[in-house]
Amino acid sequence: MRLRLLRRAQPSLVMRILAPVLAALTAALIAFALLALSGKAPLAGFYALFLAPLSSAEGWADVLVKSAPLALIGAGLVVAFRSRVWNIGAQGQYIAGAVLGSAIIVHDPQVAGVWVIPTMLVLGIIGGAAYAAIPAFLNTRFNANVILTSLMLDYVALSGLHYLTFGPWRDPSNFGFPGSVSFPSAGSLPVIWPGTQFDIGALVAFAAAPLIWLLLRGTLFGFQVRVSASDAASTYAGFSRPRVVWTALLLSGAMAGLAGLMQVAGPIDQLQTNIASEMGFAAIIVAYLGQLNPLGVLPSALLVGLFYVGANNAQITLGLSSSLGQLLQGVLLFTLLASNVLVHYRLTRVRA
Amino acid sequence: MRAMSSMNDNAAPQEGHARLELAGITKRFPGVVANDDVSLSVRPGEIHALLGENGAGKSTLMKMIYGLLEPDAGSLLWDGRELRIEGPMHARALGMGMVQQHFALLESLTVAENLALTLNRHGRWDPERIVRRVEEAEREYGLRVHARRPVHRLSVGERQRVEILRCLLQEEPLKLLILDEPTAVLTPQEIESLFAILRRLAAEGLSILFVSHKLDEVRALCHRVTVLRGGCVVARSDTAQVSVEELAALMVGDAPPPLRERSRPTIEPQVRMAVSGLNLPTHDPHGTELVEVGFELRQGEILGLAGVSGNGQQELMAALVGERAVAPQAVVLDGRSVGHLSVRARRRMGLRYVPEERLGKGAVPELSLVDNALLTRWPQALRWGWLRLAQARAMAEVLCSKHQVRQAGVNQPAASLSGGNLQKFIMGRELDQNPEIFIVAQPTWGVDVAAARRIQDGLLALRERGSALLVISDDLDELLLLSDRIVVMSGGRVSPVRPVEETGRAELGQWMGGSQDGWEAFGDAA
Numbered sequence: 038m039r040l041r042l043l044r045r046a047q048p049s050l051v052m053r054i055l056a057p058v059l060a061a062l063t064a065a066l067i068a069f070a071l072l073a074l075s076g077k078a079p080l081a082g083f084y085a086l087f088l089a090p091l092s093s094a095e096g097w098a099d100v101l102v103k104s105a106p107l108a109l110i111g112a113g114l115v116v117a118f119r120s121r122v123w124n125i126g127a128q129g130q131y132i133a134g135a136v137l138g139s140a141i142i143v144h145d146p147q148v149a150g151v152w153v154i155p156t157m158l159v160l161g162i163i164g165g166a167a168y169a170a171i172p173a174f175l176n177t178r179f180n181a182n183v184i185l186t187s188l189m190l191d192y193v194a195l196s197g198l199h200y201l202t203f204g205p206w207r208d209p210s211n212f213g214f215p216g217s218v219s220f221p222s223a224g225s226l227p228v229i230w231p232g233t234q235f236d237i238g239a240l241v242a243f244a245a246a247p248l249i250w251l252l253l254r255g256t257l258f259g260f261q262v263r264v265s266a267s268d269a270a271s272t273y274a275g276f277s278r279p280r281v282v283w284t285a286l287l288l289s290g291a292m293a294g295l296a297g298l299m300q301v302a303g304p305i306d307q308l309q310t311n312i313a314s315e316m317g318f319a320a321i322i323v324a325y326l327g328q329l330n331p332l333g334v335l336p337s338a339l340l341v342g343l344f345y346v347g348a349n350n351a352q353i354t355l356g357l358s359s360s361l362g363q364l365l366q367g368v369l370l371f372t373l374l375a376s377n378v379l380v381h382y383r384l385t386r387v388r389a
Numbered sequence: 390m391r392a393m394s395s396m397n398d399n400a401a402p403q404e405g406h407a408r409l410e411l412a413g414i415t416k417r418f419p420g421v422v423a424n425d426d427v428s429l430s431v432r433p434g435e436i437h438a439l440l441g442e443n444g445a446g447k448s449t450l451m452k453m454i455y456g457l458l459e460p461d462a463g464s465l466l467w468d469g470r471e472l473r474i475e476g477p478m479h480a481r482a483l484g485m486g487m488v489q490q491h492f493a494l495l496e497s498l499t500v501a502e503n504l505a506l507t508l509n510r511h512g513r514w515d516p517e518r519i520v521r522r523v524e525e526a527e528r529e530y531g532l533r534v535h536a537r538r539p540v541h542r543l544s545v546g547e548r549q550r551v552e553i554l555r556c557l558l559q560e561e562p563l564k565l566l567i568l569d570e571p572t573a574v575l576t577p578q579e580i581e582s583l584f585a586i587l588r589r590l591a592a593e594g595l596s597i598l599f600v601s602h603k604l605d606e607v608r609a610l611c612h613r614v615t616v617l618r619g620g621c622v623v624a625r626s627d628t629a630q631v632s633v634e635e636l637a638a639l640m641v642g643d644a645p646p647p648l649r650e651r652s653r654p655t656i657e658p659q660v661r662m663a664v665s666g667l668n669l670p671t672h673d674p675h676g677t678e679l680v681e682v683g684f685e686l687r688q689g690e691i692l693g694l695a696g697v698s699g700n701g702q703q704e705l706m707a708a709l710v711g712e713r714a715v716a717p718q719a720v721v722l723d724g725r726s727v728g729h730l731s732v733r734a735r736r737r738m739g740l741r742y743v744p745e746e747r748l749g750k751g752a753v754p755e756l757s758l759v760d761n762a763l764l765t766r767w768p769q770a771l772r773w774g775w776l777r778l779a780q781a782r783a784m785a786e787v788l789c790s791k792h793q794v795r796q797a798g799v800n801q802p803a804a805s806l807s808g809g810n811l812q813k814f815i816m817g818r819e820l821d822q823n824p825e826i827f828i829v830a831q832p833t834w835g836v837d838v839a840a841a842r843r844i845q846d847g848l849l850a851l852r853e854r855g856s857a858l859l860v861i862s863d864d865l866d867e868l869l870l871l872s873d874r875i876v877v878m879s880g881g882r883v884s885p886v887r888p889v890e891e892t893g894r895a896e897l898g899q900w901m902g903g904s905q906d907g908w909e910a911f912g913d914a915a
Binding site for chain 1: 712733746750751753755760763765771775776801804805
């Protein structure tokens, strides 16, 4: 008796939904095995990682706050990836949005007025979109590979952020620590769940996914994205590929920029060196774990958010390394790729 | 059906043992039985035709003989011994050779180098030795091939001869040669020379399995014929004992409805599309450059563009429809220079087209039929930037029912349609828009006879309405049937345009083969 993969006549809808669940369970099992191998009590570790954050309301708030930017960036990346525009630069666009939006506060730390928050939001969007415009221009003008240009620009953005937070934008009254001034209340998003960091920004972030779903389903642009599956068919339909590349990059960049701004004007409350904490890369996993469906991004963002909070919790309570969260993300990506094979193939037993 | 055919078996005379014998071969794929209890025998020195329409199960059967697929049931006897063919390597070791429709040749290597790649498997790299063997083969079988020429400079007919040579020169002496639709890409003259070679090979004892759906060729070349329909054998016979009409009836089942009467359109035949001085360089090293292409397409006519595929037809289509920009005045639509305009702009002017590539261009395989119905019709479903999905769905449903597209629901992906149904879907999508100017490549490629008739009828109906049609096809017979005037494309240039009554297969075939006799004298005035 041997197992063999046979191609399905049609991709399976059931497996498309089940594959991420299967992947998450497998990843959890691998985490369990890793904990056991590293000599820690696996059950306690497992509890600290996955269950403890969900056993209290504050824990839930933490997970939601962590998930919000992932859901926002992830929804934007769904548009890009479905258009076959491989924007790996969400990290840089996130930083660009955060930096440009913070400029108002750094310029005048005492700023006040109701116009401040809206202006910061707009600047965040512009920052992310403008940064994404660079790979869009390089691709449509010189046919440069978006994966390479957008990825490299991530590191350029990070260096720029370091320069600003260590240099000209450093808060002089902060004992030489890097980072801008703390944001005044006029530049902070209002918290809507008292006692937690859950603010209006998180709500906006979660609302993005359904809007993107509507955009992809019902608009002409959504149709262009669907047809992008085939270049030849897009040409035949009379669509312009450069326009799709520009729109996809500007939109996903704008959403990443907005996410960045809403982090510095929200939970972080300051422009710091480590604001990004690999958020732009985690969002790629979120987009794929959601099967490139805007609505699927919501549960997958919650799961990856849980990994962040759980790893943090495990570090505090058990002294486990905080890189456990990233390790889990990596494992999850692999298990997802493996289980997605089952969307197009089915396992059958063959007699040797 | 099968009970009837088993009586025909007696008609075949028994002379010695069969080289290849299939008994009760069955092969199922999800949702279809591709071959159902198929039996077949081929004797030494026999040219045996396997006749059937597109989708009758011929290719599946060939693949099982050559070891590319494994049958679900049934047995295969080779020289009287029952065996299981493990794969193409095993099949070749037994003395089988197969020439597929799509050749497996490396374009940038010479003929000898290509042959050395597969023939010199165990020895050292020695194309020169191959050159000598190729010359011997020419003396022996009359197979003319330039051994030192790179493949990209060969005509399709020559490439096919290289593939046949590869089978003949293989280590194990060749006993059975399988040819899959070998004449599909050849000019009439090339077909004649291929048949001469095959007859000579058969006379020396080679068995040939000739897979085809062309009745005349089967009658002209083959000794015996097995007819497949819907995966079953419906007849076996000596070709001498059946007429072309009988074969057609066996192959198709019910006779297709006759084509509509051609009427003279009453409209003044004004020029709708004028092409002149059209030049287009190619980016693809194996593509074809367009040189000074010019012709006129008039209202109420079907202009046939004949030619062996790969002679610039794809490049011409790209330039005519707007996929590649050319000089503005090179393409004139209704008096307006449009050579620089986009696909979208030209479609708005009433020009619609059907590309040769169905899946991946004419339709997106992973998208639903609803989305695919919108592919060229989206402006109609658009309001304020939103697509009206209910309307799109209704559009797809009407399209499928009107053109008898068999499908399991319009939300199914286009990839789930069979080739013939997809073709009906795509042709229907464009025809129903009643395009003023319609350019279509290979309109009936891959569909059965009845569906082909409906599509041809649709084209003629469009012509009667006064539209201007340009039909690009490899199939000269179809063009002679449909066209008012005909033009040949060869090496990126076009011949003079000829009314169908004033030309014939001989002249067109010569032009398709690269001759330019009579091009200058005639001019474009016709």
